[in-house]
Amino acid sequence: MSVGGTRGGLSMSRRQLLTRAATLVAASTLAAPAIAQASAKVRLGYLHVVAVDGHIWTGIDRGAFDRHGIEFELHEFNTGPEVFEAMAKGQLDVASAGGVISNYLALGRGRGFLINDIEVATAQLWVRPALGVSRFADLRGKRIATTRKTTAHIFLDRALRANNVAPSEVEIVDGSMSAAVQAFIAGDVPAVALWVPFNITVRTALPDAVKLVDASAFFPQSAVLGGWVARPGYDAENRDVLVRIIRAWVEANDHMVRNGAAAAESLQKNHYTQAAVADITEAFKAQKLYSSREWKRLYSDGTVVKWLQQVSDFFMADAGVASAVRASDYFDTGLYLAEVK
Secondary structure (H helix, E strand, C coil): CCCCCEECCEECCHHHHHHHHHHHHHHHHHHCCHHHCCCEEEEEEEECCHHHHHHHHHHHHCCHHHHCCEEEEEEEECCHHHHHHHHHCCCCCEEEECCCHHHHCCCCCCEEEEEEEECCCCEEEEECHHHCCCCHHHHCCCEEEECCCCHHHHHHHHHHHHCCCCHHHCEEEECCHHHHHHHHHHCCCCEEEEECCHHHHHHHHCCCCEEEEEHHHHCCCCCCEEEEEECCCHHHHCHHHHHHHHHHHHHHHHHHHHCHHHHHHHHHHHHCCCCCHHHHHHHHHHCECCCHHHHHHHHHCCHHHHHHHHHHHHHHHHHCCCCCCCHHHHECCHHHHHHCC
16 A cells, blocks of 8 residues: 555545554553563673573573673683783673672772672592692692782682691692693692692592692682672663663572472583582572572672672782782672562
8 A cells, every 4th residue: 555545435644643653653562571672682701611601591491681681792711810900801791700809899990790609619629649639738839830919829728728728838729720721730849729629620530649638628608609790881871781680680699599409400411511500509609699588688788798898908918919900899789689589
């Protein structure tokens, strides 16, 4: 039918046609679900370890991020410092990382808005008796490989002090975690402070290596949190995007809490094929997950901010930084508390 033409004795003007079309478009927009609306494209940096990307992959695989209009451009990194370097260059909008967030947020390198978990036993100290180290006292004067400014570094410092070994009595060999583990396997260092799942690599390559201790020995007196960070300025301009990420994360998190075995099996099948399901299950046990409601309590009563501040204090003291951003300022609890009822 042409505009202004006739059909069945009825005529329709151009104005009437446009008015009706506009009405139909408006009605269809109101009736459309959120997923049909424009998705927000987010450049996300992350580490490929269960404690960091478990929520990401679970949310993606179960369609949670799609349902809330989030489209991730994923960028994988080997260490937390690398993630923050990329963010500082403007290459990322949001990052998910481990305990390293408490370092860079205290330095003003972003704004935290979501916690994934407590890394209860993800950090571990492995030694090689064949190279003369089988107990803490043997570490004096020895080299220990790890990655500075990460969960493993925090854990190593606490483990040494708790066992009457001053950090100054050992030599820390700093490098990427893959390099640290390879140095340990090659026999270049007699000890390595690592994070899961690098323990699998060590256990497979060195059956005689010994796990001296893991971070669970210092919980709940100390807790290292991993979570999500927005680059400076992004949070203020894109709060609706962060809210949608939180909503999708809640769905993924509560599924992982309620259905741990199924979630571990799915992660192994789709994203950790080189590991066994038992390894992913072990990784789940190394992190402490809470339901979204339990997290709300920990956000509300100040526990999350307190735990973040404890780790920031370590990093700032280690770096000799006297003036740093407080956790109460660098972590936004309001977004999560407003969304989780």
